Amino acid sequence: MEPSVHYAPYTGWVYPNETVIEWSVAIVVYPYITGLVAGAFTVSSLYQVFGFERLKPVAHLALLTSLCFMFFVPLPLLLHLGHPERAFNNLLTPNLSSAMAMFGYFATFYIVLLLIETWFAFRPHIVEQAQKRNGWTGTFYRALTLGSYDLSEKALRYDAKWIFWLAIAGIPGAHGLHGYVGFIFGSLKSREWWSSDLMPLVFLFSAIISGVALLIVLYVLSCKLRRTPIDLACIKGLAYTVWAFIIVAFLLEGLEFANIVYKAREGIEVIMQYVTGPLLIPYFVLQFGLGSIVPLLLLSYMIWRGTTGRELVVGVTLSACLVLFSVFMMRWNVVIGGQELSKTGKGLLTYPMQVFGKEGLIVSLSMVIAPLIVLLGITRLFPPWVHKAAQ
């Protein structure tokens, strides 16, 4: 059994209390899955609101993905809290000056919105199944109809109107939820690595690319599993989207780093020592190099050459996997990196990651994988592709 607290080894001068790294890998996972929620929702909105017809095959899958990940967003936080049973105080007696206090409201608003939008989107399917099935599944669908079996053209037009407006409301909802996560870090003046006005935007754009990338992987995977042909126009549409947003995300992250270096405030020597030492591989090689520049070049090449067919699918999926990895590294480098740089500006710590335990590696990885398993189950109950075929 590992001890519950691991002390961080350090070099240079760090405050005595800093030798316990308080925000663990669980807090790396939290913004990661929140970002996937926001990013997946962006894909669904691009179709529902902005009329990107190419993304139609993934629009409903995006909605379900967003919902499944949203179910798990509070989990890493609850596992992290010293008193999870008091978490509800956050909603009952919020301290309005706290950036964190708004989490409960944002999250609740958004999850309700997602549930309603998903219900409208899948209503034709629910009604159809409720009329067709018997037994407990039939009862399940009948309960979900909420008593409304009207599938007339007028009713469906009414549904579409709701979906449209919910998707519009969801854009600030999803992006607000994630932008605020960036603000939690960016608004702290105690750490030079976090304290940045760009942080909410950096989080937001990296969230969007991670969500689109996830949708690419899930769509390709689902087509393979279902043995259906991949819609190349859709893949191309997703590739353009991720390509455009990578550029913005990359520029913002580069700009933020350039700001720290160029302003060169107190503690810059240690920051430089850190980024050219322990952070060299996770930051420059993995996050920027392998995770951003390689997919950017690969996608640019494919767009330039007009690659299509199997090569396009393989290239785009590979890029998407790299982007997903890059965004995870970005979360790691912000959350853990920020704490490895001492507040004294004169020392460096090393985060001793636990493997077991509620804030260990295994539990944290499970929290990234669990939403995918739930998604697998949910797509059986509400097939996002059947809906498309029906139209």
Place this chain on the structure above:
Amino acid sequence: MKREAISALRARRGFLRKIGVAGAAVAAGSTAVLRKVAAKSESAAAQKSFPTADYDWTKRKWAFGVDANKCIGCLRCVEACKRENNVPLDAHHFNTWVERYVYLEGEDKPRIDSQQDPVNIAASGSEGEYRFADRYKGAKVEKAFFVPKLCNQCEHPPCVQVCPVGATYKGADGVVLIDAKYCIGCRYCVQACPYGARWFNEEKGVTQKCYWCYHRISKGLQPACVEVCPVGARVFGDRNDHESPISLFIRNNRVQVLRPETGNEPNVFYVGIDKAVS
């Protein structure tokens, strides 16, 4: 036809009345709940007294002074604090600590350590007792001094600002307190404090820090660290009292605070520190 319409109207009215009664009952119930909750949401700082009945915190304005010229690095303050406040006897949790700054000949940056440094722990032989090891023996020391550190009980505490539930708050007498029965253990305050003053109690699941021995000062005693300091490097008192030790300390010295650029406005005033101290 008309009769039917009237009876339908009547039924509707009856139904609405029932809903109204039910609604009123729910509303009354929820206001009772809300009131109970609101007692908590009403800022503790707005309450009259805490926690001793005969202590009026509106009459005090506590402040702390550190004269680094006097500190000899004996670390009795650290040990007294640990015992007085049940701080775990290890090298990773401290309400107060002492930093040692040593400028060696030929070096323009100080070597800094504190009692928690593995070399110093090895010298004391225990994580529960503290001493500074004689680690610069042979080297020529140009300048050296000790700096005691503790919570600054800031005028604008970032820890209070970020607490999502208001479990940590600033009392009317200036001390930043933590309600251990309300803290959810998110540790946002630990991250927000630029001085590293806060630490997390794994066992209790809540954050802790120095509160100037509130249980003592509200009874007219001195904080434990002030009481045990053999050289008077730590000064404590009420700024509302013009002749208190702290008022005299601030009046008679050119004092400074740590990290003034943060805008936190600390209430621990220092004498005898140099630019390397932050």
